[in-house]
């Protein structure tokens with residue numbers, strides 16, 4: 019008979035005020051703010067620690083003035099060119115028709131902290147101003163979260179969440195367990211955890227598209243944004259692509275995102291064919307990659323509800339891409355979701371006492387969560403509208419010109 023062995027699960031001993039599942043930009047931004055409020059905050063992520071995580075993501079996030087104001091609020095150094103890479107010019111064109119629009123980027127000068135936007139609509143209507151590599155943003159936010167006293171645990175995939183009278187219990191795949199007065203699911207597009215706690219968890223989904231993107235190691239003289247439609251032999255529709263280029267000194271490279279616009283589900287071969295043409299048109303063919311071409315699915319999605327609570331058990335909130343996404347070409351999903359996370363933190367300030375005292379049904383807590391839900395619904399509709407514009411709203415040839423406000 020074999021000897022039974024019991025592996026002791028790792029227990030994150032202290033009971034926290036808040037447990038955040040997911041250390042993406044949204045989870046970390048929220049952790050900074052809640053730790054600052056004096057709430058004991060735990061962040062769990064299934065990936066390895068950021069510093070050793072070789073699987074970098076290809077996102078060069080497009081930031082507007084209001085997004086930079088939010089990053090400044092979080093303590094991110096806007097003058098660090100490795101994190102915030104200012105755009106110098108934007109060029110949108112339709113190579114098929116020859117129509118192009120070029121513009122200098124007008125915005126707060128380097129050294130100035132932009133003003134906080136009035137609301138989400140004001141934020142969404144601002145023109146792009148800078149590019150922010152997602153991995154470096156996460157590093158910067160992680161450093162701030164730790165400075166403010168948050169605990170961040172990597173290598174912990176949360177597989178089970180249970181709501182109790184005074185707390186939420188969490189269990190990870192490796193047996194790690196934790197408890198908190200409240201939990202926030204910020205797991206990005208991965209939503210299986212939500213299905214276990216919300217009956218009505220099926221996201222409402224817009225048009226799904228399969229795109230291909232990569233991050234090349236080469237930069238430009240100055241930061242630039244190029245959006246074009248390219249004719250590709252054998253494709254009925256022109257291929258849509260966005261090139262986001264950081265200045266060479268930032269070392270953040272050039273992101274190329276390509277939507278081949280093929281009906282149905284494009285094959286891998288077709289996606290790579292569209293990508294190769296776009297790379298060639300932009301002089302990137304054969305350039306070394308930081309992240310090689312990868313295929314991903316994008317769509318505008320939203321959940322009908324973004325929290326569960328007010329029923330005598332500890333609440334759970336859903337934030338970030340787990341709650342709503344926009345189509346990648348809208349270039350706004352991350353920072354709209356960061357803005358919503360900051361709004362959630364503002365709401366929780368009013369309910370801090372109830373969280374600390376574990377009063378799960380306190381009216382101020384319920385009110386805070388309802389206000390957050392309402393704001394998130396607005397965020398989701400902004401993302402859906404922008405996504406619609408980019409996927410279905412434009413005729414071929416007009417897409418690139420109407421993509422973002424003219425400079």
Ligand SMILES: Cc1cc2nc3c(=O)[nH]c(=O)nc-3n(C[C@H](O)[C@H](O)[C@H](O)COP(=O)(O)OP(=O)(O)OC[C@H]3O[C@@H](n4cnc5c(N)ncnc54)[C@H](O)[C@@H]3O)c2cc1C
Pocket residue numbers: 039040041042043044045062063064065076077078079080152174175176177204205206207208211231275314337338339340346349350351352353354355
């Ligand atoms: C190619 C591409 C380009 C994009 N460009 C832009 C852009 O220009 N502008 C913009 O605003 N947005 C852009 N986006 C969207 C942006 O990347 C997302 O909006 C953003 O990453 C969402 O942040 P998040 O923190 O909600 O989720 P994520 O960044 O996805 O982070 C979620 C975290 O949760 C962890 N996790 C998941 N499940 C579990 C679990 N069960 N237990 C523990 N941890 C878990 C994951 O490991 C991950 O670290 C782009 C996306 C793509 C794919």
